[in-house]
Amino acid sequence: MGRIAYVNGRFTPHAEAFVHIEDRGYQFADAVYEVWAVFGGKLADPEGHFARLERSLGELSIPMPMTRKALTLVLKETLRRNRITEGLVYLQVSRGVAPRDHAFPKEEVRPAVIITANPVDRAASEARAAKGVAVVTTPENRWGRCDIKTVGLLPNALAKQKAREAGAVEAWFVDDLGLVTEGASSNAWIIDGDGILRTRDTNANILRGVTRLSLLEVAREAGLKVEERPFTPEEAVAAREAFITGAGTLVLPVVKVDGKLVGDGVPGPVAARLRRLYIERAKATAV
Ligand code: PLP
Numbered sequence: 001m002g003r004i005a006y007v008n009g010r011f012t013p014h015a016e017a018f019v020h021i022e023d024r025g026y027q028f029a030d031a032v033y034e035v036w037a038v039f040g041g042k043l044a045d046p047e048g049h050f051a052r053l054e055r056s057l058g059e060l061s062i063p064m065p066m067t068r069k070a071l072t073l074v075l076k077e078t079l080r081r082n083r084i085t086e087g088l089v090y091l092q093v094s095r096g097v098a099p100r101d102h103a104f105p106k107e108e109v110r111p112a113v114i115i116t117a118n119p120v121d122r123a124a125s126e127a128r129a130a131k132g133v134a135v136v137t138t139p140e141n142r143w144g145r146c147d148i149k150t151v152g153l154l155p156n157a158l159a160k161q162k163a164r165e166a167g168a169v170e171a172w173f174v175d176d177l178g179l180v181t182e183g184a185s186s187n188a189w190i191i192d193g194d195g196i197l198r199t200r201d202t203n204a205n206i207l208r209g210v211t212r213l214s215l216l217e218v219a220r221e222a223g224l225k226v227e228e229r230p231f232t233p234e235e236a237v238a239a240r241e242a243f244i245t246g247a248g249t250l251v252l253p254v255v256k257v258d259g260k261l262v263g264d265g266v267p268g269p270v271a272a273r274l275r276r277l278y279i280e281r282a283k284a285t286a287v
Contacts, residue, residue: 004081006074006115011081014116023112025094028102029152031112032056033092036075037211037247038117039279041085042286043075044247048210053091056149061104062095065111072287078115087119088248092151125250129275132255132267133169135188135244137233138162140173140181146205156184168256170244172233179230181205186244186252187212190236191270194225201228211245211278218277224270233257241268243275250282251275 005017025031034053037044050068057064066074075089096109142155159171163184170183180188181200187209189199197219202208219226236242242254242262251274253267 003116004078006078006113008112008114011078017114019094019112019114020097022097022100023094024096024098024105025092025112025151027100029150030060031092031094031151032060032062032149033090033151034149035091035247036089037250037282038079038084038087038089038120039283039286041076041079042283043072043089044282044286045210045214046072046285046287048213049247052149052208052210053093057093059145059148060095060150062093062111065093065113075115078117082117082119084117084119086122087117089115089117091115094151120248129250129252129272130267132253132265133244134167134256134259135170135172135183135254136163136166136168137174137180137258138171140175140205142173142205144205146181146207147202149207159184166259169252170249170254172236172257174233175204178232180233180236181230182207182209183244183246186246186249188231188236188254189215189243189245190231190239191241191268192231192235192239195240196225196227197270198227198229198231200230204230209245211247211250214281215245215251215274215278218281219274222273222277237262239263241271243267243271245278251278 003014004011007017034049036049092114094112096112098105098109138159163171172188173181175181236257237260240263244252253271255265
């Protein structure tokens with residue numbers, strides 16, 4: 001069965017799924033996106049992702065293209081048509097199509113909406129989590145509004161490529177003060193020498209990860225000591241455990257930073273427990 005995409009109101013085979021050459025997402029990265037993890041055909045962390053979508057769109061003065069309810073139906077219909085029960089669903093909303101001009105179009109344009117879906121092999125991702133992954137660090141070089149989930153992802157793409165070439169799975173951006181901001185497509189965490197679970201606060205220039213927010217709740221409910229406080233790559237190496245979070249990675253242990261082993265170089269018990277608790281909660285609250 002071929003893959004099916006949703007493009008501006010129509011379900012279309014991928015081979016025929018096109019956007020206009022003057023789509024502002026294509027020309028100016030004037031577009032935002034969201035990615036939901038999908039468990040049993042349902043959307044994980046629905047409230048967090050819809051709230052962030054509305055916020056990202058609001059920051060760019062792009063209207064919501066349809067109600068949350070309608071969007072949920074279309075996202076799930078995309079999953080159904082692709083026969084995906086375990087996977088990821090991607091939504092992109094651009095300002096729309098208009099003759100090329102940096103400023104917003106004078107005439108009202110309709111936002112352009114695309115949705116695609118991909119299956120995830122849960123057994124393979126569990127195996128990867130059991131083994132842990134390597135990350136590399138790279139200087140922070142992104143713009144000052146990383147809190148908006150825009151498709152302007154060139155620094156992230158270059159960082160990810162650097163990671164891949166080093167045999168790593170993720171790149172952590174490091175700011176001028178030597179502190180980790182976040183990953184190219186994930187948030188960064190450690191369990192420090194005092195057993196405190198730490199991740200960077202969202203006053204910093206980072207994306208407010210939805211998985212991050214849910215995991216903070218999960219960790220507090222589990223009785224862990226939690227601090228939203230940044231750390232250096234050296235602190236990550238000296239930490240008991242490290243991991244990353246995101247809709248794609250869920251909770252994924254990090255066992256190497258720039259070639260140096262974190263702790264014993266194997267995934268630790270806290271990350272494994274948090275992964276299990278997060279997945280349980282995501283499944284229970286998915287819609
Ligand atoms: N940080 C960045 C830069 C990301 O691109 C992502 C996800 O794609 C995340 C963090 C994690 O966010 P979420 O947990 O909402 O997927």
